[in-house]
Amino acid sequence: MARRHPSPWPLETEILVKGKQKSAADALPATYCYYEAPRKRVVGNPADDIPAFLRRELSLGALANMLNHLWFAGAKRPATPLHFHVAMGREITVADRMDLHLLWANEGRLFVKPVPRFLLDPVFCQRSLQCPGGCACRDPPGDACLVIPRKVALGFLYTYACLISSESDFHIANEKHLLPRKEDDSPIEWADWKTLARALLRTHERDPAAVHPRFLHAELRLSRINTIHRFTQLPPFEPYLRGRHNYGSLFRDNLTWMAAATVFVALVLTAMQVGLATERLQGDAAFQQASYGFTVFAILGPMCAFVLVVLGALVNLLKDLLSLLWEQRNRMAPYPHHI
Numbered sequence: 001m002a003r004r005h006p007s008p009w010p011l012e013t014e015i016l017v018k019g020k021q022k023s024a025a026d027a028l029p030a031t032y033c034y035y036e037a038p039r040k041r042v043v044g045n046p047a048d049d050i051p052a053f054l055r056r057e058l059s060l061g062a063l064a065n066m067l068n069h070l071w072f073a074g075a076k077r078p079a080t081p082l083h084f085h086v087a088m089g090r091e092i093t094v095a096d097r098m099d100l101h102l103l104w105a106n107e108g109r110l111f112v113k114p115v116p117r118f119l120l121d122p123v124f125c126q127r128s129l130q131c132p133g134g135c136a137c138r139d140p141p142g143d144a145c146l147v148i149p150r151k152v153a154l155g156f157l158y159t160y161a162c163l164i165s166s167e168s169d170f171h172i173a174n175e176k177h178l179l180p181r182k183e184d185d186s187p188i189e190w191a192d193w194k195t196l197a198r199a200l201l202r203t204h205e206r207d208p209a210a211v212h213p214r215f216l217h218a219e220l221r222l223s224r225i226n227t228i229h230r231f232t233q234l235p236p237f238e239p240y241l242r243g244r245h246n247y248g249s250l251f252r253d254n255l256t257w258m259a260a261a262t263v264f265v266a267l268v269l270t271a272m273q274v275g276l277a278t279e280r281l282q283g284d285a286a287f288q289q290a291s292y293g294f295t296v297f298a299i300l301g302p303m304c305a306f307v308l309v310v311l312g313a314l315v316n317l318l319k320d321l322l323s324l325l326w327e328q329r330n331r332m333a334p335y336p337h338h339i
């Protein structure tokens with residue numbers, strides 16, 4: 001099905017560079033990382049192939065395959081202003097990945113992707129985030145089509161119009177280096193930001209479909225994204241983002257919930273013991289049966305859970321060893337950018 005061809009880049013507000021002629025490469029980062037194959041990270045020069053860079057930089061990764069399930073991880077609503085996140089005790093953590101933008105972890109971290117300089121350059125966006133002539137913007141989009149990166153870019157900027165609403169938010173954003181600085185290393189002016197934020201709101205109101213549907217949900221709970229990923233994506237039971245990076249923390253996390261479950265089981269067993277001491281329940285066959293079943297569960301449950309945690313750690317260890325061996329073997333062939 002052919003889509004309506006997108007209109008020109010809707011933002012014209014220049015807030016970083018005014019009246020200067022610059023080359024397209026000036027707004028781009030120094031280098032960028034991407035995965036050429038699973039576990040094969042490559043560092044590239046964004047100026048070598050700007051459309052390829054934009055497609056990777058503005059990619060939502062596996063999150064794009066989970067759009068139908070995002071309701072489970074966060075409600076559809078505009079992003080909460082930054083000062084309120086801080087007031088709720090969340091720690092703003094800079095994560096330069098589009099798929100991690102506005103994901104929050106249970107321990108209080110909120111991942112925020114800083115605004116890339118090139119997205120505040122309307123001339124660059126007008127020129128580079130436009131599909132090549134003749135593109136029909138079909139669904140699914142072709143290799144050269146830039147309709148999805150463009151929607152992601154507008155959605156991402158729209159979240160910033162919501163995140164930075166007052167001057168307090170603006171100060172927090174500058175303090176955390178979420179906004180690019182001008183040529184002379186001075187911060188963007190508040191008045192300029194207001195103009196841009198209002199232009200973004202107008203764009204969103206005029207054409208809500210111009211924004212990628214991921215950004216209609218704003219903040220997403222990382223633990224639930226991990227759950228969705230475990231049950232809907234391949235390989236199965238893999239979390240979206242691993243919160244732990246060593247076996248000590250894996251055991252610590254699992255022992256925490258096992259200790260809580262053991263306390264609960266002990267409470268139920270104590271209550272059952274008291275129940276069995278009463279005359280009324282001593283002759284109750286159903287209660288006797290339930291007590292028998294729960295006692296067997298209380299003996300076997302913790303042992304099985306512990307064995308499963310040890311097996312999980314062994315499987316992870318085996319996978320890590322295999323990937324290290326695979327990398328070691330591939331390193332025989334020289335590849336200068338492989339890290």
Ligand SMILES: [Zn+2]
Nearest residue numbers: 131135137145
């Ligand atoms: Zn297109």
